[in-house]
Every structure is written in C-alpha cells, then in structure tokens.
Amino acid sequence: MQWRILEAPHGDLDHPDGWAYRGIAEVERQVALADRGTDDGAPTARELAVSMTDQTYRRRRRLVAVVDGGTPADGGTPAGGGTPAGGPLVVGHGFLGCNLRDNLHRADVYVAVAPPYRRRGIGAALADAVVALARAEPGRTTALSEVEFAAEPAADAPDALVAPTGNGRISADLPGLRFARRAGIGLTMISRRSVLRLPVSDDVARLEEQARAAAGPDYRLHVWRDDIPERWLAGYAALEERLTIDEPNPGLDVEPEHWDAERMRHEMRELREAGRGWLLTAAEHIPTxxxxAATMLLYFPDRQAYSEQETTVVVPEHRGRRLGMLVKCVNLREHTRVRPATERIWTWNNEDNPHMLAINVAMGFRPAGGSAMLQAPLADLRTLSR
Incomplete structure (x- = not known):
C-alpha cells in the first residue's frame, strides 16, 4: 500500500477540499471506538472546519496521511467519506496547536491512525512531520500531547503505570503510550473520564437542597442557554481565566490564560458555527x-444521546459554601428539562483535583477511562521514521 502525507487543504464542507475534514473526522471516530469504546465526543467534520477558519487565539496545522484510490482494510466506509470530488482516502492525521496570546512556549502535538492502518509506519511519519512543524514555530520549547484509554487498570495489574503525581493509573502496554515513549514524550499526569447515566437519581435534588442551604441568601443564580448576556460577558470571562489559574496541573508546563469579553464572544461564535449548544448556570454574589461561580454543559442540538460537562469554577473567596455543587445541580436539572432524551453526560477531571472529583461522584458520575497527559522538551523528541 502506498501512502503519502500532505497538509490538509482548508475548505468548507461543501467545497471540494472538504474531503480532508470529513476524512479526519472518520479517522477520529474509528480511533475513539477502538481506544475508548465509544465515539461520543469524537470531533465532527463541521467542528474541524470551523476551528481551522478563525485562528485568532490559536494557530492550528493539520496533516493527513492519504491513500489515493484506496479502500479500507476492514471493508468499511472509506475514511475520506466518499466525497463527490473523489478525495483520497484519509488513513491518519496529525495536529499542531499553538496558542497565540499566552503559553507561547507550548506546542500541542497529536497523531492518530485509523486502526486498520496501524503498524505501517504512518504514525511515525506523521509524528515526525508534526514535530518538524512545531520546531519551526518561534519560541516553542515544550511539547504536550495525550493518550486516551477506556478503563483504568487495577492497582495490582502487572502493566499498571501510576502517574508521577501518584494519582491515576494507565496500562503501560497501551499502543499509544508505547508509541509516545518511542518518541521520547513521557507521562506527566492523568485525567479521569467519568460518565453520568440519565435520568439521575433523587439524590441530585437532595444535594441541590443541601447546597442551597449552605450557600445562604447572598447568591442569585442565572441560567443561560446558547448565549451569555452582554452585561455578564466580562464576569464570566474572569471565571474562565480563574480556572486556568486554580485548576491543578501538577508537572505540566502551562501558564494561566487571559480571558476577556471579546475572547468569550469569539468562543461563543465558534461554538455556534460548529453546531454546538450550551447550558450555563452562574452564581452572582448579590452584595457585590x-x-x-459557574458551570457549563455542551450539547449537539441534532445529537440527543449525550452531552459534555465542561467548565466548573468557584472563585477562592467564595469556596466552602457548596456553590460548585449548587450550580452543577441546577444546570443538570435545566438540562433534564430541555434535553429529556439525553442518555449520558461525559466529563473530565484531573486525578489531582479531589474536590471536583468528589462533587461528581456524589452526583452519580462513575469512572469510564481517562487520558494520559504527556510532556517533553520539544528539542528532546526523537525521530521515529528512518
């Protein structure tokens, strides 16, 4: 089989060059099913196209490994999507992301190969090409990546690898982790993936009642759907920034991010263009x-089966009043009202964030795999294809 690597052409999905984003999305779907047992959360072609259109805050480069006129090894649907323009078969892709306003030393690198095409040198060639792009970016010194997994191994499993922080485990024998070690990028931290099966139990209503009592009368809740009123944009942006300051990321070479109202407008516009909706519950401190405090759930209007729990943050001065539990319970109740057909909600938490993990466990979230966060000096990454 002959394959080649090229930069993914950019075009709207109805443009002939849209084959690349459809192909990447299909590869991601296959990888998600193989590596974590579900394609919930795999990026859509529309999301990929939107993310590549406006790069105000983050420069993104995408490479694709293609087979001209190829057919899938498993006999399934071509990863290139069978586009009318007859685009080549996408069998793998590589990604480079570089923040443009903060963390200017950081390069996010990622490689994925469709399962039927692994162990043919495609991943190695993609990795080398992405690293070369990263090294050409001025000032980038640290490479970050991740490997997702479907289940945490038992503590006594012979291949169980504990994160350097002491929290969280991953199988050292996972293909993605073995590949990362070959490249010279090592395990730094583990994030837990959890799932909440719906409908929720009566315990959530009880938790909300207890949280309201603990919060007291000084807080007013606001619930917003698919928008944030202009009056509150700067305040919510400050909470997003606070999260980048407070969220524990032990060992990761990351800096706080700056968020303001304009960045929030940009984020909301991108979510809408990507076909995403959201529910957001925020707590206002009435005296000031x-x-x-705030929390957000993301969803696809045309895909009812699942939603994703995103940001939850409480500013330090107002912790200890169960505001995190309160906004999450209220937001979940609103989600049940507007999305009654949803079957599950996914969320991610650093294993080194015991407070938020405890809130999620109390609400009924249960572990369902996770992600190994990987890091290395960019200069130290090894060449894989020779």
Missing part, C-alpha cells in the same frame, strides 16, 4: 454584583 459579581459572578463568583
């Missing part, structure tokens, strides 16, 4: 009129 400031937002001091």
């Amino acid at each position: 009129g400031e937002l001091v």
Whole structure:
C-alpha cells in the first residue's frame, strides 16, 4: 500500500477540499471506538472546519496521511467519506496547536491512525512531520500531547503505570503510550473520564437542597442557554481565566490564560458555527454584583444521546459554601428539562483535583477511562521514521 502525507487543504464542507475534514473526522471516530469504546465526543467534520477558519487565539496545522484510490482494510466506509470530488482516502492525521496570546512556549502535538492502518509506519511519519512543524514555530520549547484509554487498570495489574503525581493509573502496554515513549514524550499526569447515566437519581435534588442551604441568601443564580448576556460577558470571562489559574496541573508546563469579553464572544461564535449548544448556570454574589461561580454543559442540538460537562469554577473567596455543587445541580436539572432524551453526560477531571472529583461522584458520575497527559522538551523528541 502506498501512502503519502500532505497538509490538509482548508475548505468548507461543501467545497471540494472538504474531503480532508470529513476524512479526519472518520479517522477520529474509528480511533475513539477502538481506544475508548465509544465515539461520543469524537470531533465532527463541521467542528474541524470551523476551528481551522478563525485562528485568532490559536494557530492550528493539520496533516493527513492519504491513500489515493484506496479502500479500507476492514471493508468499511472509506475514511475520506466518499466525497463527490473523489478525495483520497484519509488513513491518519496529525495536529499542531499553538496558542497565540499566552503559553507561547507550548506546542500541542497529536497523531492518530485509523486502526486498520496501524503498524505501517504512518504514525511515525506523521509524528515526525508534526514535530518538524512545531520546531519551526518561534519560541516553542515544550511539547504536550495525550493518550486516551477506556478503563483504568487495577492497582495490582502487572502493566499498571501510576502517574508521577501518584494519582491515576494507565496500562503501560497501551499502543499509544508505547508509541509516545518511542518518541521520547513521557507521562506527566492523568485525567479521569467519568460518565453520568440519565435520568439521575433523587439524590441530585437532595444535594441541590443541601447546597442551597449552605450557600445562604447572598447568591442569585442565572441560567443561560446558547448565549451569555452582554452585561455578564466580562464576569464570566474572569471565571474562565480563574480556572486556568486554580485548576491543578501538577508537572505540566502551562501558564494561566487571559480571558476577556471579546475572547468569550469569539468562543461563543465558534461554538455556534460548529453546531454546538450550551447550558450555563452562574452564581452572582448579590452584595457585590459579581459572578463568583459557574458551570457549563455542551450539547449537539441534532445529537440527543449525550452531552459534555465542561467548565466548573468557584472563585477562592467564595469556596466552602457548596456553590460548585449548587450550580452543577441546577444546570443538570435545566438540562433534564430541555434535553429529556439525553442518555449520558461525559466529563473530565484531573486525578489531582479531589474536590471536583468528589462533587461528581456524589452526583452519580462513575469512572469510564481517562487520558494520559504527556510532556517533553520539544528539542528532546526523537525521530521515529528512518
């Protein structure tokens, strides 16, 4: 089989060059099913196209490994999507992401190969090409990546590898982790993936009642769907920034991010263009009129089966009043009202964030795999294809 690597052409999905994003999305779907047992959360072609259109805050490069006129090894649907323009078969892809406003030393690198095409040198060639792009970016010194997995191994499993922080385990024998070690990028931290099966139990209503009592009368809740009123944009942006300051990321070479109202407008516009909706519950401190806590759920209007729990943050001065539990319970109740057909909600938490993990466990979230966060000096990454 002959394959080649090229930069993914950019075009709307109805443009002839849209084959690349459809192909990448299909590869991601196959990889998600193989590596974590579900394609929930795999990026859509529309999301990929939107993310590549406006790069105000983040420069993105995408490479694709293609087979001209190829057919899948498993006899399934071509990863290139069978586009009318007759685009080549996409069998793998590589990604480079570089922040443009903060963390200017960081390069996010990622490689994926469709399962039927693994162990043919495609991943190695993609990795080398992505690393070369990263090294050509001025000032980038640290490479970050991740490997997702379907289940955490038992503590006594012979291949169980504990994160350097002491929290979280991954199988050292996972193909993605073996590949990363070959490249010279090592395990730094583990994030837990959890799932909440719906409908929720009566315990969530009880938790909300207890949280309201603990919060007291000084807080007013706001619930917003698919928008944030202009009056509150700067306040919510400050909460997003607070999260980048407070979220524990032990060992990761990352810096706090700056968020403002304009960045929030940009984020909301991109979510809408990508076909995403959201529910957001925020707590206002009545005496000061400031937002001091918030949480967000993301969903696809045309895909009812699942939603994704995103940001939950409480500013330090208002912790200890169960505001995190309160906003999450209220947001979940609103989600049940507007998305009654949803079957499950996914979320991610660093294994080194015991407080938020405890809230999620109390609400009924259960472990369902996770992600190994990987890091290395960019200069130290090894060449894989020779």
